[in-house]
Amino acid sequence: MHNTLNRFQSVFGFFTTVAFVLGCFIAATDFYAERAPSGTLKVSNLQVVKGRPHYYSSVQEEYAIIKFSLDADLSHLFTWNTKQVFVYVTAEWPAPKSGVNATNEAVIWDSIITNPSADHLKNIGPATMKKLKKSAQGKTIAPDRGILSLRNQRPKYQITHPSRKIADTENVKLKLHYNVQPWFGLLTWNQNQDIGFWKAIKGGVSAPFSLPSIKKKN
Amino acid sequence: MLSMLQKPRQAAAQVLNFALILSSAFMMWKGLSVISDSPSPIVVVLSGSMEPAFQRGDLLFLWNRNLLQDTSVGEVVVYNVKDKDIPIVHRVVRKYGEGEDAKLLTKGDNNPSDDTELYARGQDYLVRKDIIGSVVGYIPFVGYVTILLSEHPWLKTVMLGVMGLFAILQRE
Numbered sequence: 001m002h003n004t005l006n007r008f009q010s011v012f013g014f015f016t017t018v019a020f021v022l023g024c025f026i027a028a029t030d031f032y033a034e035r036a037p038s039g040t041l042k043v044s045n046l047q048v049v050k051g052r053p054h055y056y057s058s059v060q061e062e063y064a065i066i067k068f069s070l071d072a073d074l075s076h077l078f079t080w081n082t083k084q085v086f087v088y089v090t091a092e093w094p095a096p097k098s099g100v101n102a103t104n105e106a107v108i109w110d111s112i113i114t115n116p117s118a119d120h121l122k123n124i125g126p127a128t129m130k131k132l133k134k135s136a137q138g139k140t141i142a143p144d145r146g147i148l149s150l151r152n153q154r155p156k157y158q159i160t161h162p163s164r165k166i167a168d169t170e171n172v173k174l175k176l177h178y179n180v181q182p183w184f185g186l187l188t189w190n191q192n193q194d195i196g197f198w199k200a201i202k203g204g205v206s207a208p209f210s211l212p213s214i215k216k217k218n
Numbered sequence: 219m220l221s222m223l224q225k226p227r228q229a230a231a232q233v234l235n236f237a238l239i240l241s242s243a244f245m246m247w248k249g250l251s252v253i254s255d256s257p258s259p260i261v262v263v264l265s266g267s268m269e270p271a272f273q274r275g276d277l278l279f280l281w282n283r284n285l286l287q288d289t290s291v292g293e294v295v296v297y298n299v300k301d302k303d304i305p306i307v308h309r310v311v312r313k314y315g316e317g318e319d320a321k322l323l324t325k326g327d328n329n330p331s332d333d334t335e336l337y338a339r340g341q342d343y344l345v346r347k348d349i350i351g352s353v354v355g356y357i358p359f360v361g362y363v364t365i366l367l368s369e370h371p372w373l374k375t376v377m378l379g380v381m382g383l384f385a386i387l388q389r390e
Contacts, residue, residue: 102314179292184358189293
């Protein structure tokens with residue numbers, strides 16, 4: 001009954017159980033860490049241009065280029081179980097035809113903010129990596145990375161609509177979102193109402209605006 | 219091995235025990251599948267396109283019910299492309315419309331461009347039924363053994379050999 005294999009099996013089995021239970025405890029601490037994120041979003045420049053989806057395409061589409069300014073405080077989201085925070089800004093607008101109760105939503109900008117404990121996993125060049133690691137000054141948790149301040153930021157993605165038309169769209173809003181990726185446990189997003197210690201984002205929505213007509217060539 | 223033939227009652231008990239382990243594992247898998255409404259409630263990450271969030275070998279738990287809201291922008295979903303059997307884990311970045319027919323576009327966080335190139339010919343967007351679940355839970359690294367086994371088939375042979383050897387050498 002007590003040969004090497006049995007001993008190895010029971011040690012390994014016990015190890016996995018202990019590791020799993022410990023992981024669950026760590027994941028549960030997330031719920032006791034306060035989250036009070038806030039953000040201010042402002043549109044700074046709007047432009048709609050014509051273009052093609054890719055080089056070899058003959059299709060003409062309209063693209064909206066929405067420049068914006070963002071001030072956000074997401075510092076609470078960085079805890080010992082945070083691997084990265086994925087911050088993204090979406091543009092949201094209702095269906096063009098009245099009577100169709102549907103919304104359209106598209107990401108115009110996003111950013112991966114790693115906790116220093118996950119810096120080494122980031123896919124960046126060696127020089128940028130050195131700078132990033134230096135910025136943490138040996139800390140494993142860096143709440144100050146959650147303070148964002150962007151001025152007249154160019155969007156990463158120029159958005160369009162399946163109908164290929166987006167000029168003159170009315171009632172467009174920008175919204176700030178985040179997704180916390182843990183080292184172990186549940187993935188969490190910004191919520192619409194307060195849940196326990198987690199508060200909904202204060203602000204984080206821009207004033208509604210309309211997209212301009214296509215820029216005419218002179 | 220010879221001792222097994224001499225003690226048929228004990229041998230039968232061992233076979234039954236083994237079958238019990240297999241069937242309960244299968245029941246748990248299928249039970250989880252029913253609860254989450256996903257054909258594959260746990261998946262192993264196979265590519266680095268969602269790095270640094272997910273590395274190869276990480277284990278993801280999926281949820282495929284829309285109890286409170288539609289599958290929306292920002293969720294990390296696992297989808298199957300038509301006629302291809304490889305599940306892909308990427309984030310929804312655009313959504314046009316609502317409900318079953320909403321057009322969804324996905325992108326890997328670590329990829330420079332969206333997934334239009336990965337979709338089937340003539341397919342520009344995903345719909346809800348292409349998605350087999352949204353990622354809700356995460357355990358690092360545990361699934362790496364399945365990647366090792368599928369990429370180095372000789373490991374299976376070695377494992378079976380070692381297990382067989384132990385079975386023969388093992389004495390009560």
